[in-house]
Amino acid sequence: MSHFVSTDWLNAHLNDPDVTIVDGTWHLPNAGRNAAAEFEAGHIPGAVQFDIDRIADTSAGLPHMLPDAATFALLAGALGLSAEKTIVVYDEYGLFSAPRVWWTLRVMGAADVKILEGGGPKWRTKNRPLETGPANPTLATFKAHRNDDAIASFDTVLSAIRSGGQILDARPAPRFAGAAPEPRPGLRAGHMPDARNLPFSDLIADGRLKAPQDLQAIIRNAGIDPSEPVITSCGSGVTAAVLALALDTIGASRVMLYDGSWAEWGARDDAPVETD
Structure with missing residues (x-):
């Protein structure tokens, strides 16, 4: 559908x-x-x-x-x-x-x-x-x-990192790598440990998602197994929903969106951060 x-x-x-x-x-x-x-x-x-x-x-x-x-x-x-x-x-x-x-x-x-x-x-x-x-x-x-089962909190994400869970970040590659500043002041640069990067724009063509078979390949090439649980994230929970939409399109059923995303993670001193 x-x-x-x-x-x-x-x-x-x-x-x-x-x-x-x-x-x-x-x-x-x-x-x-x-x-x-x-x-x-x-x-x-x-x-x-x-x-x-x-x-x-x-x-x-x-x-x-x-x-x-x-x-x-x-x-x-x-x-x-x-x-x-x-x-x-x-x-x-x-x-x-x-x-x-x-x-x-x-x-x-x-x-x-x-x-x-x-x-x-x-x-x-x-x-x-x-x-x-x-x-x-x-x-x-x-x-x-x-439906709180679809919403990831800070603690949910931290637990996923510690257990080897899948986190997919929709921000542009320079921001994910920590090479470009965030649009909101006061946030650290970088990404969550072991998170994967898939800029949301890579999934879009002509104002809609690419074909399901292309989405499947792009998501897997980003290092994500859609048959396993996935947490999507971005700058503030907006474009993370593009990833959630794409994952839903290809039948991934265990997807959570980190509502606080980097606006929360990058502001917290107790949040582990990596840069490339």
């Missing part, structure tokens, strides 16, 4: 009451861009904006950590989201932050979450309709049930 829908499919379902459209665009803190302003300047008709920094545990001291189920239910319901409806997520990069929203919705119990292949850029190149201004959602009920 594909995790994606086409722009043709979504265009045909714009007025379908059982389909909710979500703009999950998020920008790195050093990008100098404003996702909310961009949404109001033009978005897919009927879409709501899912702000991962707001629909989060804002008391955690870390960026966009998952909230508890009750908080998520309240905020998702205010956006008009229902766990029983088909939810189509997109972002304005093509495929960057939408998988984080896909993962979040699934962890919280949404039954049918899809990603728009090509995202906003492909929608625009096809001259599909856009609307401006803020979203105007109808209040809904989202019955949230948080």
Whole structure:
């Protein structure tokens, strides 16, 4: 079963009451861009904006950590989201932050979450309709049930390192190696001991994931056995979801995402760090 829908499919379902459209665009803190302003300047008709920094545990001291189920239910319901409806997520990069929203919705119990292949850029190149201004959602009920088995904590990752578990890091190779600085100040450079690096962009072509057989080869070439448990990580838990999406696509069933990722690991003096 594909995790994606086409722009043709979504265009045909714009007025379908059982389909909710979500703009999950998020920008790195050093990008100098404003996702909310961009949404109001033009978005897919009927879409709501899912702000991962707001629909989060804002008391955690870390960026966009998952909230508890009750908080998520309240905020998702205010956006008009229902766990029983088909939810189509997109972002304005093509495929960057939408998988984080896909993962979040699934962890919280949404039954049918899809990603728009090509995202906003492909929608625009096809001259599909856009609307401006803020979203105007109808209040809904989202019955949230948080699946903590899909979420790795600092202690989970530390235990995996000590036991020889598999950790897959989605950051660009220079950041993984410790040769390039992190976009967030105050973090150490490098990676977790024995972690493997697979930059998330290596899995993407034309705004969607590469073919499953290619994903399988790329993931195995990175030193990961998808039949064994895998923890995905990145800078702050966003592009780690691209790895989780790819692993899910090829049938890996024991995948956890390290929600704190390097924003937590690189800030802790008690976290072991390696550089290449």
